[in-house]
Amino acid sequence: MRNLKLLLLCAAIVGCAAVAVYADNSVLSKVLERYQAEGAASFSAENGEKMWTQKFNSDEEPLIRSCTTCHGTDLSKQGSHAKTGKIIEALAPSANPERFTDEEKIEKWFNRNCKWTLGRECTVQEKGDFLSFLSSK
Amino acid sequence: MISSPFLAVNNAGRMDIQQENTLKKIILLVALWAIPATAMAHDILGFPRHKGVEPVVNKKYSSSCGECHYAYHPGLLPSRSWKKLLEPKSLENHFGDNAELSEKDRLEVLAFLTENASETTWHFKRSVKITQSIPEDVTPLRISEVPYIKKKHMEIPREMVKDNPKVRSLAQCNKCHTEAVEKGQFSRTNVDIPNFRNWADLID
Numbered sequence: 001m002r003n004l005k006l007l008l009l010c011a012a013i014v015g016c017a018a019v020a021v022y023a024d025n026s027v028l029s030k031v032l033e034r035y036q037a038e039g040a041a042s043f044s045a046e047n048g049e050k051m052w053t054q055k056f057n058s059d060e061e062p063l064i065r066s067c068t069t070c071h072g073t074d075l076s077k078q079g080s081h082a083k084t085g086k087i088i089e090a091l092a093p094s095a096n097p098e099r100f101t102d103e104e105k106i107e108k109w110f111n112r113n114c115k116w117t118l119g120r121e122c123t124v125q126e127k128g129d130f131l132s133f134l135s136s137k
Numbered sequence: 138m139i140s141s142p143f144l145a146v147n148n149a150g151r152m153d154i155q156q157e158n159t160l161k162k163i164i165l166l167v168a169l170w171a172i173p174a175t176a177m178a179h180d181i182l183g184f185p186r187h188k189g190v191e192p193v194v195n196k197k198y199s200s201s202c203g204e205c206h207y208a209y210h211p212g213l214l215p216s217r218s219w220k221k222l223l224e225p226k227s228l229e230n231h232f233g234d235n236a237e238l239s240e241k242d243r244l245e246v247l248a249f250l251t252e253n254a255s256e257t258t259w260h261f262k263r264s265v266k267i268t269q270s271i272p273e274d275v276t277p278l279r280i281s282e283v284p285y286i287k288k289k290h291m292e293i294p295r296e297m298v299k300d301n302p303k304v305r306s307l308a309q310c311n312k313c314h315t316e317a318v319e320k321g322q323f324s325r326t327n328v329d330i331p332n333f334r335n336w337a338d339l340i341d
Contacts, residue, residue, distance in 0.1 A: 060233055061233070081205050081206075083232075083233065083234065084205055084206045084305075084306075084308070084309065085305060085309075086204075086205055086206055086207075088204075104239070105200075107239075108201075108237075108238070108239065108242075111235075111237055112234075112235040112236065112237055113235070115229075115235045115237070116234060116235045
């Protein structure tokens, strides 16, 4: 009887976790679907990774910029803002389950960071590639 | 003859001497009450009741601005400064960073900042000093450019702020002002400069 209770409890916990994960993924898949509706082809985590570490030139300091400038190379660890030093929480959903669960936040930061790092907005293809790469971490 | 002075006038429409004296007494009493009452009112109307800046918080402001730096209290700048900082063009290049917001978020943050700007929080001492120190035709974009704040930090040597890896800039108020974020307190007694615990002995 006691074992049965324990089993039920475990099942409930696993069930809740599964629902939580599903809820998270639903935001991500909704965003990816929208990108495709806006003209993107299928997404490549590999391309996302390449671009993640690519270096871009800027007229202002820092003269060489990359996503890793602030986010670091290990996505399961915290990064820090290039200028203010403020901690940026880990991007990998495995380390930080809140990542990619808020569509407005995703778009706000793609807009700000693509312009700062690349000097232009990212295309929907690039954003989808980035998300595919990041969400796999 | 009317017995009660409060029934004011006699048949001729004039107050008699007794009524006049009573009125004088009333005026005197009102005046005696009014002096301390005005002094109390001054506490509210004339002088600030609180020491720091108002520690107001807004969820949208915290997420829009506080993800890159400590979300500066609105009472640290006048509304004309916040308006300029929050212009779409300004946000595109926010001291070298892109801090763009959706129009909906921008307006929400702007409203919060201007509604709680330094000149509106007259009951907080630091906000009053900030407002008073800025000439009317000047719109500072950096809190560190506000004359009152500039003056307050003038004697702090470079090694404690800019060359201090744990502080790096005067813009990082909360690195030394330990009660700033939560309470809006910027008193000397709450200052703790990282790597310079004995700062008070080094600066007059």
